[in-house]
Amino acid sequence: MQEDKVQKVIEHDKKYFAKAGRIPYYPLVIESAHGATLTDVNGKSYIDLLSSASSQNVGHTPKKIVEAIKKQAEKMVHYTPAYMHHEPLSKLAERLCQLSPGSFEKQVLFGLTGSDAVDGMIKFARGFTGRPYVISFTNAYHGSTYGSITASTISLNMRRKIGPLLPGFFHIPYPDAYRGMYGASNANTVDEYLAPLKEMFETYVPAEEVACILIETFQGDGGLLEPVKGYFEALSELCKEHGILLAVDDIQQGFGRTGKFSSVEHFDIEADLIAYGKSIAGGMPMSAIVGRKEVMDALDAPAHLFTTGANPVCCEAALATIDILEEDNLIAETARKGQRVKEQLQQWQTKYDCVGDVRGEGLSIGIDIVTDKRNKTKDAEAALKICNYCFDHGVVIIAIAGSVLRFQPPLVITDDELDQALTILESAIQGVENGELDTYQVEGQGW
Ligand SMILES: Cc1ncc(COP(=O)(O)O)c(C=O)c1O
Known part of the structure; x- marks a missing residue:
């Protein structure tokens, strides 16, 4: 039966x-x-x-989240942040700015799912730098919207029949610490992994026209890959040299998953933009971009807003999620x-x-x-x-x-x-x- x-x-x-x-x-x-x-x-x-x-x-x-959801749902299910204010948004924005790594002033914007946060990071990076190009890694999964798909290189099925994708995207090899580039069985060195990027900058992509490099620190759906030691630090130096922003997709690895609040904290780098999603609100639909204040200041409304974004029920679930991470x-x-x-x-x-x-x-x-x-x-x-x-x-x-x-x-x-x-x-x-x-x-x- x-x-x-x-x-x-x-x-x-x-x-x-x-x-x-x-x-x-x-x-x-x-x-x-x-x-x-x-x-x-x-x-x-x-x-x-x-x-x-x-x-x-x-x-x-978890009881704390279920209760937070019920309590907020009885008060108000939603009012759009596009026009009005509510306290759950305000509290959550402050806590995320405090928790997210980076010793600079930050601001937050909310979305509904990881993919839109990746799109948002691309918009802010382009808006702030005034540059068109975006670089991401081979084997990356960044999501299902047009921007995040264009940055993703993991599966033909997500790109087939839906083109053309967005212009201005390039891809470089992920610095896999287990296997090497182009089918090699051993990992390459930091310099070898950086070579395709350097060649790109010397021959067909002017570095001064690159807005950001989009990173998954530990590549998730690409096979839970770890980077070779020192790669992201070296990449970060190169980015600083050329005024390129580091935009980290922490949607899968963030919110405590790797034993740190953000996976960025495993590396000696500072990300200009970080996207969170998935676990941010205990599974309720929410994502967030936390970025340097001056970068987030680069765009004006309605450049990145969603009618049902920062839903107060989801914000309360996110606040309860952070409480659990901290209290337990x-x-x-x-x-x-x-x-x-x-x-x-x-x-x-x-x-x-x-x-x-x-x-x-x-x-x-x-x-x-x-x-x-x-x-x-x-x-x-x-x-x-x-x-x-x-x-x-x-x-x-x-x-x-x-x-x-x-x-x-x-x-x-x-x-x-x-x-x-x-x-x-x-x-x-x-x-x-x-x-x-x-x-x-x-x-x-x-x-
Ligand atoms: C690293 C990473 N970025 C972005 C996404 C997209 O998130 P969502 O499916 O919530 O839009 C995922 C989802 O698996 C992911 O693992």
Whole structure:
């Protein structure tokens, strides 16, 4: 009977929900979610290692956020910030300016989803510098609006049939610390990674016409990649030399995910603009751009406003999110838990042939599944088999960039839940190594 309920929803979605909006993984119809636990319509529970794509950092339905939402919804659901003021916006703007890194005066603007914040950063960078060009990285995912898609280079499916995209965008190799450029199995040096940019500046893109470089510090959907040490510091120097702004997309890695409030704090750089989204308001639709005051001053209304932006219910949810991060010492706890998980996973790297790399900061960890460790050949099929085994055994995890297991649980996950999830994940890895997971048909699944 209950099985039919799952099938029914899936069939309905097939009929009414357009396929461009969902990457197929599992037949999971979620009924409720609390902390790090999901419960499906059949009453089966799962440990969530995906956090709704890193949008549930403080966990599912925390009491503080639910109460804040209810309280504000009873007072006022919305009045547009485009014309009037409300206190939740005002309070949140101040707190974000205080929390976001950068020893300069800042201002904030709000949007509805990460993608629009990326578009906003592009507008402000162009507006402030008066320059047209934007540079982003290969393999980047910045979102689904025209600006953020133009900056994204991760998937042909997001660019096919919708062109022309925006003019004035260029892309440079992400400084991957595991594999190198153009199919090389070993990472390149900082200088080698900077060479394509320098060549660009010398031959076909005048540096004085570049408004900003758009960065994901740790590249998220591109495979949870870490940069080689010193790259962003060197890039930042080069940008200063040429008056180019650094615009950081912290939508996936921000709000405590990496064991710091912003992932920028792992580097010795200052970002002129930072975009937050996903977890900012406990999963309520919201994004924010926090930028240098003089940069944010460069545009006049209505250059970047949204009727339902800075919704007071979402602002209250965001304030409660920040309270939880602070009161529960969640950011330091994330660093601790992440370290613990990484230590265990790194043992698997020596123990299992298919575990090529384990990387990341805090609870933003990528496990790269390979066919052989020397060439680091990605094994997307094995990665998906591991995911499917985990799903069958009550753990939700997905593979990105083909072969990378995305380990991003809600930051409130308990040590006990982490242990349970790791036990199942290890059985899955053993299963794939022993050829026991061949019954899983993974075609058509995943990115
Ligand atoms: C790094 C990064 N930037 C931007 C986005 C887009 O955010 P949204 O889907 O909320 O528009 C995402 C979403 O996955 C992301 O991971």
